[in-house]
Amino acid sequence: MAVISYRxxxxxxxxxxxxxxxxxxxxxxEVAQFNGAYKVTEGLLKEFGPKRIVDTPISEAGFIGxxxxxxxxGIRPVMELMFWSFSYVAFDQIVNNAGNxxxxxxxxxxxxxxxxxxxxGGTNVGATHSHTPEAILASHPGIKVVCPATPYDAKGLxxxxxxxxDPVYVMENTILYNDKGEVPDEDYIVPxxxxxxxxxxxxxxxxxxxxxxxTSLKAAEILEKEHGVSVEVVDLRSIRPLDEETILASVRKTxxxxxxxxxxxxxxxxxxxxxxxxxxxFDELDAPIHRVSxxxxxxxxxxxxxxxxMPNVERxxxxxxxxxx
Amino acid sequence: xxxxxxxxxxxxxxxxxxxxxxxxxxxNASMSKADKIALYTKMARIRHFEQRCIRIYxxxxxxxxxxxxxxxxxxxxxxxxxxxxxxxIITGYRDHGHGLMVGMGMNECMAELTGRVTGxxxxxxxxxxxxxxxxxxxxxxxxxxxxAPLGTGLAYAVKYMGLKGSCLAYMGDGAVNQGAVHExxxxxxxxxxxxxxxxENNGYSMGTSQERSTAHPGCLAxxxxxxxxxxxxxxxxxxxxxxxxxxxxxxxxxxxxxxTVLEIFTYRYxxxxxxxxxxxxxxxxxxxxxxxxxxxxxAFEQELLSEKVLTPELSLKINEAAMAExxxxxxxxxxSPDPTxxxxxxxxxxxEDNRGPKTTSRGxxxxx
Numbered sequence: 001m002a003v004i005s006y007r008x009x010x011x012x013x014x015x016x017x018x019x020x021x022x023x024x025x026x027x028x029x030e031v032a033q034f035n036g037a038y039k040v041t042e043g044l045l046k047e048f049g050p051k052r053i054v055d056t057p058i059s060e061a062g063f064i065g066x067x068x069x070x071x072x073x074g075i076r077p078v079m080e081l082m083f084w085s086f087s088y089v090a091f092d093q094i095v096n097n098a099g100n101x102x103x104x105x106x107x108x109x110x111x112x113x114x115x116x117x118x119x120x121g122g123t124n125v126g127a128t129h130s131h132t133p134e135a136i137l138a139s140h141p142g143i144k145v146v147c148p149a150t151p152y153d154a155k156g157l158x159x160x161x162x163x164x165x166d167p168v169y170v171m172e173n174t175i176l177y178n179d180k181g182e183v184p185d186e187d188y189i190v191p192x193x194x195x196x197x198x199x200x201x202x203x204x205x206x207x208x209x210x211x212x213x214x215t216s217l218k219a220a221e222i223l224e225k226e227h228g229v230s231v232e233v234v235d236l237r238s239i240r241p242l243d244e245e246t247i248l249a250s251v252r253k254t255x256x257x258x259x260x261x262x263x264x265x266x267x268x269x270x271x272x273x274x275x276x277x278x279x280x281x282f283d284e285l286d287a288p289i290h291r292v293s294x295x296x297x298x299x300x301x302x303x304x305x306x307x308x309x310m311p312n313v314e315r316x317x318x319x320x321x322x323x324x325x
Numbered sequence: 326x327x328x329x330x331x332x333x334x335x336x337x338x339x340x341x342x343x344x345x346x347x348x349x350x351x352x353n354a355s356m357s358k359a360d361k362i363a364l365y366t367k368m369a370r371i372r373h374f375e376q377r378c379i380r381i382y383x384x385x386x387x388x389x390x391x392x393x394x395x396x397x398x399x400x401x402x403x404x405x406x407x408x409x410x411x412x413x414i415i416t417g418y419r420d421h422g423h424g425l426m427v428g429m430g431m432n433e434c435m436a437e438l439t440g441r442v443t444g445x446x447x448x449x450x451x452x453x454x455x456x457x458x459x460x461x462x463x464x465x466x467x468x469x470x471x472x473a474p475l476g477t478g479l480a481y482a483v484k485y486m487g488l489k490g491s492c493l494a495y496m497g498d499g500a501v502n503q504g505a506v507h508e509x510x511x512x513x514x515x516x517x518x519x520x521x522x523x524x525e526n527n528g529y530s531m532g533t534s535q536e537r538s539t540a541h542p543g544c545l546a547x548x549x550x551x552x553x554x555x556x557x558x559x560x561x562x563x564x565x566x567x568x569x570x571x572x573x574x575x576x577x578x579x580x581x582x583x584x585t586v587l588e589i590f591t592y593r594y595x596x597x598x599x600x601x602x603x604x605x606x607x608x609x610x611x612x613x614x615x616x617x618x619x620x621x622x623x624a625f626e627q628e629l630l631s632e633k634v635l636t637p638e639l640s641l642k643i644n645e646a647a648m649a650e651x652x653x654x655x656x657x658x659x660x661s662p663d664p665t666x667x668x669x670x671x672x673x674x675x676x677e678d679n680r681g682p683k684t685t686s687r688g689x690x691x692x693x
Binding site for chain 1: 413415444445446447448449450454457458459463464465466467468471472473474476477478479481482483485492504505508509512515672673674679686687689690691692
């Protein structure tokens, strides 16, 4: 086991898949010569050369569409979006073309593309660069979405995504890029659609994804130390497919659920999770489901306020105590 | 009511069709008699297929949109007749002609229109979404211009794999104002991709004439200069000219891996779609003039009659056979079964349709 950063884990996944399959191509703005806007692809150009690691112009609709077209013929492009916020100028390609081509062709055409990049707030850059479109995209059948929270999951999910024969959108988090964790030396994947119980507990289930998992784990520590509450933290890892069984099993054990996500609340991922729990485990619940999400406004620039807008440890602890009351 | 706009096709295209000055072009002169008859037959088949579609649409058997290719046959016929093993095509929603040209059957095409499981996309795509990847045909795309980056990507893949091939990415004249098209132009030229952007200029983006929709210096293809790309304009009523000039672009793609923009002047006889009553934006006289003087199928028939490749008897036979084939396809489309409710959730994900130890997905992916 090596201890590496989330960023290094993503890079290791891409490097290993580039070596394993010569159809894998890395493409995006500043991924090659610049070594990646966030250095995720650092060193790959030197190792694999310009045919495999391709700098694109600032032209998301063009190059994402190009990647989708290439994937239809069997290339396996791994496209970097500098921010998932920039996906909005390529929405037609990402949703209409990648998401529908298999269906509309009656299964004749596949689109094995990966689109990856950071999708998070909390970086003091204002509303246009802080979008978290996992719920928007996962609401389209034909698309898969994963949101790794740890280096282990980042590597395993990225490798699974590259080997997957459907479009998989990997939403990373710039705040997690330097987080370190243990990652096996040997080849492994984290299958899509398998949640992970990041902390075992008996009194309350917190369901979270992405950086909200890290926030929830910190809150769970405080809840245990200061309030004597045993909290189980379920990390979804994958939004679509969704591991319903792991969520339900945890709720059946703890009988209480708090859902935490960095999305805005309206039609967030947790709206779906709350529906799932009430429809399949209603009788197991000893209290109403509560949610913590970002305050429902475009992302504020002011850093002090942004930290309050997003789920933080204090808000999660306070809301957990309400569920437990 | 505003006076209908005047079509801005070059004056030279408005003269009556006559013998093609491109008949002796090597790419046409080298065609055998059988090749020429086959090409004419394909054009006639597109014409009769589309005309048969009108009838079943009017019978209420086709839902949704139906964009007809009648009048534009020489574009698909001329360009696609030149393609080889590693040449691919992709187009917008006016996609029936291209499908028939690559060799799709009338049955599967007609059954797709009526939403049958026997349709080329098993009733999941409809008129705008024909696909035949086994014949290098990648659709059939509903969003104006959205296919241009995909076509550029197909060309990228061909080049990546080291194959001598190309992709012909078709669009209408309305698509040239979409951002995705310009992004595709830039990438194609920047990366020397073997893509040929074929602008099928029928003069109207839906009901908006070219001069009301597009700032341009005389022709749309010239926009290629802004991207350092080669371009050409073609009389799309003359299938020989389409072939001759497309062959040059294909050679550029194959030999130099360079893109081209071809603007092919053509004309559609029916509305933008069958939902378009076609009464507000163009003169009936204009349609009449094109039908009577510029018709690409009749022009090619005349050409082949004068070359003595075709006889009136053979032409009649070809047309009757095409009509009979379309009639049979209409019956097939009418009598085929619908997809089932269970079929609604198939073909969404490869991994779901093929779930097993080797697939990378678990969990719930189709929700209740």
